[in-house]
Amino acid sequence: MSTSIDVTPAHWGLIGFVFGVAALCAAVVLTSGMLAPVPEQSVGTLIGEMARDIRNAATGVASAPVEKPTMDLDALLAVLTPVLAVIAAVLGGISLFRHEPTALPKLAIGLGISAFVMQYAFWMAMLICGTVLLVAIVSNIGDILGG
Known part of the structure; x- marks a missing residue:
């Protein structure tokens, strides 16, 4: 007669734990920007080009065709x-x-919840920063248009 308790191993829990660790690692790598493509231009140049595109759209001047973005590892992590x-x-x-x-x-x-919240907070911060940048450009649209 045995006094030990039969304990079933946590098969589903172990697999879920592995997926959770993978999700959290993917969120950390995505947030760190380690795999993000390196910009060829400085931030000031990119902001200037954005202002030029706004000016061209407002004055009706045709702009250069936009290149179709390719799928990179950073975008894959954002979905994964x-x-x-x-x-x-x-x-x-x-x-x-x-x-x-x-x-x-x-x-x-x-x-799993931590990885989801981490990515959500990262995208909310990016959205807020992008909104602040667009508000700054629009508030200076008079200087951009030269009038």
């Missing part, structure tokens, strides 16, 4: 991070539903 995060949270939920030991499923859900 929330997918991995949702998979981690769902697998953690499945593991809790199957009454597996709760440590790994809770970590899987926590890591």
Whole structure:
């Protein structure tokens, strides 16, 4: 007769934990900008070109054709991070539903939610910075148009 308790291993929780770690790593790499394409011009030049495009659009001058952007690893991570995060949270939920030991499923859900929130906060910060930049350009549109 054995006095040990049969404990089922947390298969779903372990898989969810791995997906959660992958999602969090992808979010950190995406936020760090490590894989972002290196701009060929300075920020001031890019802002000046944006102002020139606004001026050309306002005066009706045709601008140069825009190059079609290619898919890069940074864009792939932007899509892959929330997918991995949702998979981690769902697998953690499945593991809790199957009454597996709760440590790994809770970590899987926590890591998935953390990766999702981290990417969301990053994109909100980018949106706010872009809005501030556009407001600054529009407020100086008189200087841009020369009048």
